[in-house]
Amino acid sequence: MHLKKIALLNFKNISQEELALCPGINCLVGDNGAGKTNVVDAVYYLSMCKSSLPMTDGQSIRHGADFFLVEGTYASDAGKRETIVCSFSRKGGKVLKRNGKEYERLSDHVGLIPAVIVSPADSALISDAADERRRYLNAFISQLDRAYLGSVMRYNAVLAERNRLLKTRPDETMLQIYDMQLCEHGKAIHARRQEFAERLQPVTAAYYSILSGDREQVELHYKSELNDRPFEEILLDARQKDIVNEFTTAGIHRDDLVLKIGGYPLRKYGSQGQQKSFLIALKLAQYAVVAQTKGERPILLLDDLFDKLDAGRVEQLIRLVSDNTFGQILITDCNPTRLKRILDKAGGDYTLFSVAEGTVTQERAAAEDPAEGPAGNAAGNAANTPENAAGNATEDSAKGAEKERSVPESTDEQP
DSSP states (O other): OEEEEEEEEEETTEEEEEEEOOSSEEEEEOOTTSSHHHHHHHHHHHHHSSOSSSOOSGGGBOTTOSEEEEEEEEEOTTSOEEEEEEEEETTTEEEEEETTEEOSOGGGTTTSSOEEEEOGGGGHHHHSOHHHHHHHHHHHHHTTOHHHHHHHHHHHHHHHHHHHHHHSOOOHHHHHHHHHHHHHHHHHHHHHHHHHHHHHHHHHHHHHHHHHTSOOOEEEEEEOGGGTSOHHHHHHHHHHHHHHHTSOOSSGGGOEEEEEETTEEHHHHOOHHHHHHHHHHHHHHHHHHHHHHHSSOOEEEEOSTTTTOOHHHHHHHHHHHTSTTSOOEEEEESOHHHHHHHHHHHTOOEEEEEEETTEEEEEEOOSSOTTTSGGGGHHHHHHHSHHHHHHHHHHHHHHHOOOSOSOOOOOSSOO
16 A cells, blocks of 8 residues: 555644655655654554654644644555545544544554654654553554554553552452453453564564674563563562552563663663664564565655664665565655765665645656556565565675554553
8 A cells, every 4th residue: 555645734834735655765855844754744644543753633733723634545556545534623633534434433544554654753762661662562563453452452441440449449359350351451462562572573683784784783572571470470469569559560561672782782782873773673674574464565654764874874774675675665854965866876766855844845756657666566575575575685785785532642551
């Protein structure tokens, strides 16, 4: 599935714009604050029903307006069309429509149009607390498994009820009931997180090897008490501590995704360039896993990817994503000369937009027909991308180099 056209109205600093995108590489260039990231975030909104940034829907409304609207027209690999409209008003809240029909629950939409984003905000996966990494896993897996998203939402609800009980008068019978429910949903969440962390590990390591030129070894693993003993036992052992502290101190809402370089914590021992390369490798691995699982290539959003990366790693990354392994891509950069030089060197075709003060102008159109471009055979290519995609890329590199209206927002305890 690729995005053929996107229209924005009152979205952040963009008053009204419409962009026709090619199924391959689409570049947005302009000064910082011009609105490039806002276009990318609008694409993310249409996939995930919320911003990729830590902000509310209301904060995405253009100053002076009382609503925003984003509309996307998509084409599937088989030629099927989809029209998605996401709007938010201060009075009416958020509404999402697919082909003119409103969703009863926004969570039913997640996964229809998968997208993977790489942005400066990803640094929080390294610098922030474990809840940021759990939030990442939740968003990633929810695009592939709707039952997982349901388990997360139900676990959140039970956890909130249990914490309320602990703050008032703890009742042993009610605690037992809540514990049974936490175990039911928590075990399902743990199993899927463990599975996808194991799938991410080798592909992340392979992509990092490409970007770094085999200079360092990286690893990731899912850290959880449930790896070693039953959830029921964990909750029972922690009950008295929970009563004293008046909140649930143990469970999958305390788990973490551990990131390492050379056997040491990435946060402490990785340079800025190494950390950025790790995050890009992680997101490319996510892309490969999504492509394999769904049988189609997600949209890849590369926002300000040149920040903190040396020229060699940037060129390696562009060569990597210019391959037919990847489908539609949106790239932002504040230096058009640099971006065009790297893209021309990579040899791929691309569409170029300039962005200034919320106004978008197309500077160059890709030569290919959108119906016949590289996304045209995405289903076949997607089957070849997954976990062996990084291996293929490594080989190439070696040769040359009310209602339930919203997806759950962050809570104090992200399960």
